[in-house]
Amino acid sequence: MTRSDGGRRGPALYVVAAFAAAIVVGTLALMVPYARAGHGGAPPLVALFTATSAVCLTGHVVVDTSSYWTPFGQTMIVLLVQVGGFGIMTAASLLALLVSRRLGLRGRLLAASETKTLGLGSVRRVVVGVVVLSVIVEAGVAVVLTLRFWTAYDTALHSAAWQGIFHAVSAFNNAGFALFPNNLTSFVTDPVISLVVLVAFVLGGLGFPVLFELRRTWRRPRRLSLHSKITLWVTAVLAAIGVGAQLVLEWTNPATLGPLAVPQKALAGLFQGMTPRTAGFNTLDFGAMNETTWLVTDALMFIGTGSAGTGGGIKVTTFAILGFMIIAEARGANDVDVAGRRVAPAAQRQALAVALLGVGVSFLGTLLLLATSGIALDRVLFEAVSAFGTVGLSTGITAELPGPAQAALIVLMFIGRIGPVTAASALALRQQVRFYRLPEERPIVG
Template sequence: MRPSRRLHIPAAIAHPVRLLPLAFLGLILIGTLLLLLPIARSGPGSPTFLDALFTATSAVTVTGLTTVDTGTYWSPVGHVIILLLVEIGGIGIIALATILGLFIGGRLGLRTQMLAQVDMHVVSFGDVRPLFRRVTVTLLSFQAVIAVVLTLRYRAAYFDSWLESVWHGVFDAVMAFNNAGFSLNTDSLATYAGDIGVIVPVSIAVFIGAFGFPVLAELYRGWRRPSRWTIHTRLTVWGSFLLLAVGSLAFLVIEWSNPSTLATQPFVDKIATSVEGGIMTRSGGLQSFDWALVRPETQGIAILMMFIGGGSASTAGGIKITTFLLLAFVILAELRGDPEVQIGRRSISGRTIRTALSIALIAVMLVVGSTLLLMTLSGASYIEALFEATSAFGTVGLSTGLTPHLTAPSQLLLIGLMFVGRVGTIAAASAFVLRRRQPRYHLPEEQPIIG
């Protein structure tokens, strides 16, 4: 009997932290090649390489920034390709492969479980199987419910055929739950501005999708017992509601008299649009108004929200809300003079704090540096460049209309930002500088003057 031949993965890339970025790069490459097919474009000729690469990256990273109009530039085949890339990218290519293996009945090897850990941010190997099952059921079920709600509304008010209503309902449900800003309409959600039957379901899908898969799994087990939630779930859930309240209220107050956004809308529509403005800036990317016409103060708040992002291991980007709140508790502990950082009767390890600081500082350097480069390469103003760079890094997809008019180098810069924002600053950096062995010695300590 001949021995079975196993695929050998070079040791240089075999570590899960390195395989994760490579897996996403592979999916982006496949998506680019598919979008380059002539049948993927609605007009004559094949799509340009840069448009295909940008769209594939934006779809895999569930961002939604585009260099072309999604509804008119791409054909129905192109739309299906984008939909599949968003769905696969949303749950993680490694997670999807593991889920398929579970349903087929295959076994999970140690390396596969380690890969799943990195992508899903689970703590122990025992959490992988049940987590993936719950994620799959929750993901598909929630998208199906939102798709049905949107389909019924579209058929009743906007489209004459059931086929068109179903397609728009499914597409928008997938984009909303995966926090991707693609739309089949030229004006995104502007056609449905003020329509609670559309804006509310889409906003709910974006909000829930930004929780993160581990949080959804824990809520599935015990949503009625908040006192037993983990610190991660508490920070994510209550922090998300806090940012929603702050963002929505700020949008309502600042834009109340702006004729380009809220001034001409009835009171109920103002509330709905404000809630949308508070949710979509976290990572949704869909919009029922033009972000180029909002007040500068609103753009500034949106930039902060995009930078923070959503929950860890979710379809949202940014530094993540847990990172943001953890750093807030670090500052609070320093001001109080506490010897350690405590959250909800739990102490936070120094390693976790260092990771949070590293993520935040790397993100600041990436966004600020990219903003300066965008200003240099495209001649954009500071606020325009900062808005676009933060949207790309946070995988949000909101735009003031600058992206389609950027030069090729500037668009390549946004591609890099979207990739790092999806894979994660720590994973992307560690993929190239990861140390195989931990040092077995400790150097003498010294305390430089701080402040």
């Protein structure tokens, strides 16, 4: 006999349908002639690409946001970004809540003692928490950026306020949209703008469960759940790798860090080392970077940020669980133990499934782009992984891609934004309990 929860697939499908509906509405809004600065409305592909990029919090663009779109069009973009960020944080947190509630009484109590956030919390608490968190962070970032644009760059107050609000929303939601033709490259030496934007997208990428738990237990860090500990530690390690790689590999590159003074190199390296975690902003030209830097960035973009956050990728917890599985196997251990806790076999299988799905989607996307564009593999791979990881970084080829390749990027962005969340939750909700086990046999591995 088996007991299956296969009928509980609805919530994940609702998330997909909701994001698809938001993209359709956004596309129609951007096709309105009033949204485009030039004559007539935006072509359907341009509108669809931009709406998908905004809702999926990617930041890939095929037109210049500052000059192609009117204030109305820019407002639509930032609203789509806000909807996408709020939607993914809320949906991922609620799906995690639903998964924990499917564990049964004993499992729920254990989850509650571990997470202190999503185990027995209410839907209202999650939604209100996400809204309050978003408003507080975005408002604070908007005020600082507004004052900086106004006082340091001789920008009119109303324009500075709009730039502050736009970039605050874009940063916290890890969207990467900017109101400047070259993103944030003009501010590569500005510590205020660089650091404030960096803090915003790091907070958004950690995820609501981690931030909520940090607020409650910041005086007692040992009481953090295993999820939060993994997220924080792996985020710190990957950030160090990203920053170190940027500084080492680009230190003498005359097109990136080379001309800058040492303190400016440190600032630019810090910012660019963190953005591959799905932020999408750039203060340096990625198209001028070394191929080795691209490869390191590919890996960081694929891994992504924390679960239930505004970032993408397969998530740091997925990556960490796979690493712990390898360590346990190398030691010959029967269980995967982390920080005094045993990782459930179901979580191990889900991590493996999500990672392999990510590899497969990224491979197919790269293959499609390579076949339809004729551009070199290293640039195409960077573009595909950036789209799947909902990062938005580019070597400068996005606008040059033919229609079929841009359509492939649209699919990659959508799968990358929705796929890991829905795949993980669907796998958890469909977990079966068998009351018998088949005879064991071991195929040859390796």
